[in-house]
Amino acid sequence: MHITALAGGIGGARFLRGLLHHLRSLPSQTPAANARVTVIGNTADDVTLHGLRVCPDLDTVMYTLGGGIHEEQGWGRAAETFTVAEELTAHGAQPQWFTLGDRDLATHILRTRMLGAGMTLSGVTAALCERWQPGVELLPMSDDRVETHVVIDDPDAEGGRRAIHFQEWWVRLHAAVPARQILAVGIEQAKPAPGVIEAIQTADVVLLPPSNPVVSIGTILGVPGIREAMRTTSAPVVGISPIVRGAPVRGMADACLSAIGVSTTAAAVAGLYADFLDGWLVADGDDKDEHPEGVTVRARPLLMGDVPAAAAIAADAVDLAATLRR
Amino acid sequence: MHITALAGGIGGARFLRGLLHHLRSLPSQTPAANARVTVIGNTADDVTLHGLRVCPDLDTVMYTLGGGIHEEQGWGRAAETFTVAEELTAHGAQPQWFTLGDRDLATHILRTRMLGAGMTLSGVTAALCERWQPGVELLPMSDDRVETHVVIDDPDAEGGRRAIHFQEWWVRLHAAVPARQILAVGIEQAKPAPGVIEAIQTADVVLLPPSNPVVSIGTILGVPGIREAMRTTSAPVVGISPIVRGAPVRGMADACLSAIGVSTTAAAVAGLYADFLDGWLVADGDDKDEHPEGVTVRARPLLMGDVPAAAAIAADAVDLAATLRR
Numbered sequence: 001m002h003i004t005a006l007a008g009g010i011g012g013a014r015f016l017r018g019l020l021h022h023l024r025s026l027p028s029q030t031p032a033a034n035a036r037v038t039v040i041g042n043t044a045d046d047v048t049l050h051g052l053r054v055c056p057d058l059d060t061v062m063y064t065l066g067g068g069i070h071e072e073q074g075w076g077r078a079a080e081t082f083t084v085a086e087e088l089t090a091h092g093a094q095p096q097w098f099t100l101g102d103r104d105l106a107t108h109i110l111r112t113r114m115l116g117a118g119m120t121l122s123g124v125t126a127a128l129c130e131r132w133q134p135g136v137e138l139l140p141m142s143d144d145r146v147e148t149h150v151v152i153d154d155p156d157a158e159g160g161r162r163a164i165h166f167q168e169w170w171v172r173l174h175a176a177v178p179a180r181q182i183l184a185v186g187i188e189q190a191k192p193a194p195g196v197i198e199a200i201q202t203a204d205v206v207l208l209p210p211s212n213p214v215v216s217i218g219t220i221l222g223v224p225g226i227r228e229a230m231r232t233t234s235a236p237v238v239g240i241s242p243i244v245r246g247a248p249v250r251g252m253a254d255a256c257l258s259a260i261g262v263s264t265t266a267a268a269v270a271g272l273y274a275d276f277l278d279g280w281l282v283a284d285g286d287d288k289d290e291h292p293e294g295v296t297v298r299a300r301p302l303l304m305g306d307v308p309a310a311a312a313i314a315a316d317a318v319d320l321a322a323t324l325r326r
Numbered sequence: 327m328h329i330t331a332l333a334g335g336i337g338g339a340r341f342l343r344g345l346l347h348h349l350r351s352l353p354s355q356t357p358a359a360n361a362r363v364t365v366i367g368n369t370a371d372d373v374t375l376h377g378l379r380v381c382p383d384l385d386t387v388m389y390t391l392g393g394g395i396h397e398e399q400g401w402g403r404a405a406e407t408f409t410v411a412e413e414l415t416a417h418g419a420q421p422q423w424f425t426l427g428d429r430d431l432a433t434h435i436l437r438t439r440m441l442g443a444g445m446t447l448s449g450v451t452a453a454l455c456e457r458w459q460p461g462v463e464l465l466p467m468s469d470d471r472v473e474t475h476v477v478i479d480d481p482d483a484e485g486g487r488r489a490i491h492f493q494e495w496w497v498r499l500h501a502a503v504p505a506r507q508i509l510a511v512g513i514e515q516a517k518p519a520p521g522v523i524e525a526i527q528t529a530d531v532v533l534l535p536p537s538n539p540v541v542s543i544g545t546i547l548g549v550p551g552i553r554e555a556m557r558t559t560s561a562p563v564v565g566i567s568p569i570v571r572g573a574p575v576r577g578m579a580d581a582c583l584s585a586i587g588v589s590t591t592a593a594a595v596a597g598l599y600a601d602f603l604d605g606w607l608v609a610d611g612d613d614k615d616e617h618p619e620g621v622t623v624r625a626r627p628l629l630m631g632d633v634p635a636a637a638a639i640a641a642d643a644v645d646l647a648a649t650l651r652r
Binding site for chain 1: 409414416419428433442457
């Protein structure tokens with residue numbers, strides 16, 4: 001059995017950890033007990049800081065599944081220290097709104113070195129996973145550079161608006177400044193990374209964890225060929241709503257949905273996936289809303305407070321998929 | 327008054343700190359009290375590690391004069407931590423024979439970023455000195471890349487010998503494997519960095535701290551134009567012997583001298599500088615040896631055990647220069 005999931009950062013990573021926990025808890029004769037899991041990670045919030053290439057979503061998945069994550073925070077390394085960052089600040093190095101921990105920095109130093117030596121991001125990610133052993137095959141959505149930029153109002157800028165890197169909007173401005181437009185720069189030219197299309201088309205189940213529907217899942221789907229693969233795969237596609245009763249479970253997905261003129265409801269997010277979505281897990285009550293035709297909606301508690309809670313959600317997603325046929 | 331010094335790493339840096347201490351202790355009406363000091367630093371032991379450009383000698387001078395040096399060790403940062411290095415090791419990243427501290431790494435990250443943005447090493451060094459305020463103008467000998475390689479015996483290599491980076495010989499092999507040849511790769515094409523020739527030619531005094539005569543001072547002198555400037559400057563050139571009674575004061579200069587067929591004596595080192603050296607400070611007893619003609623030799627204790635001791639040596643060097651005319 002082969003399960004493929006599209007994933008952003010924290011929400012995706014916690015769901016995937018729950019999924020692995022669930023699969024490993026199954027009796028060994030169950031087909032799903034030995035399921036192979038492929039994760040297609042968002043790379044559009046990648047950013048170059050201090051000359052080092054940082055892939056926040058890939059790293060969050062890698063650290064979470066590999067046992068290195070800062071548990072409370074949900075991103076970055078456990079037992080992190082910030083000596084290098086202190087020094088960079090003492091030098092006045094910019095930007096200072098994104099603090100890289102020492103342990104985390106080693107990942108970025110290695111990645112930058114390998115990219116500089118001509119390796120693809122896929123190759124680099126596989127090399128980093130040699131250490132982390134996340135228990136999944138982690139693929140970047142693309143080896144080509146795609147960067148999400150956010151257009152914000154700026155009275156001083158020409159035309160009254162300017163585009164900033166997604167991370168600047170998310171981390172420095174806490175997404176509190178309205179996003180007038182969200183651009184995935186480079187996406188039209190991007191090719192899916194090796195294995196991505198195959199992982200969707202040959203999967204037995206495709207899952208959409210509760211990741212940001214605009215800047216995580218939405219961007220992955222925007223890479224030419226990926227959305228088409230979602231439509232044409234013979235596997236049922238089951239998603240978990242990142243929106244619970246009109247608000248994001250975590251993060252600031254509402255600010256992203258507003259930017260694209262979509263309301264912050266589970267049903268509206270399902271609408272973004274209507275052309276390929278088969279099953280949709282929503283929070284109790286959200287199933288009363290009108291969902292796109294052809295989508296089987298199930299309601300259940302969606303809070304991933306701990307690993308068993310995430311595992312139970314993943315179990316329901318896999319079970320729902322088993323009832324669906326394309 | 328303008329003093330220019332050529333310098334390698336630890337010995338050069340400690341001498342320069344003594345020099346500044348001495349100059350600042352002079353009565354303000356003394357011309358030397360307000361002397362401007364230019365340091366021409368060796369860059370041939372620079373090395374790229376984990377994709378980051380490391381300039382050990384420039385950094386040792388910068389940290390020592392800027393108050394950031396690890397005092398006992400003589401190189402690297404005080405209160406250093408090694409979190410990033412631990413992580414790199416956990417990844418199996420090579421090489422592991424050169425450990426970069428976290429604080430030190432910030433310097434290399436910034437340098438690499440600035441070089442990558444197209445800045446010259448001179449520009450980068452000036453930018454780093456903005457923070458460190460070393461109290462001298464620190465110039466790399468060249469903005470062009472020069473790297474010292476050491477030829478060692480290797481029965482497995484073609485021809486029975488192979489060349490390794492100086493740092494590998496010095497740090498990993500502790501210079502314990504005989505150097506059959508020492509090569510300054512790239513030196514023929516290197517140009518002196520902006521200001522280097524002027525600093526030698528317009529100085530009132532030129533000093534040679536007790537740095538390694540082969541791989542530090544020797545390499546600086548090998549940059550086309552620098553040795554000629556030493557010969558033609560109107561300033562007296564005064565050196566401090568790095569050899570005391572047949573042994574290096576510190577480091578492994580003897581292993582370097584053997585490689586070029588020069589004996590480990592103060593007089594033999596003076597011979598390397600015979601075409602421009604005017605004054606030479608040696609340890610008591612070493613003045614009995616035969617020195618090159620035209621060199622004024624003075625004997626005094628040469629151990630730089632603390633800052634006042636280094637300052638006293640520097641004071642003697644400056645005083646000796648004042649008695650010499652070209």
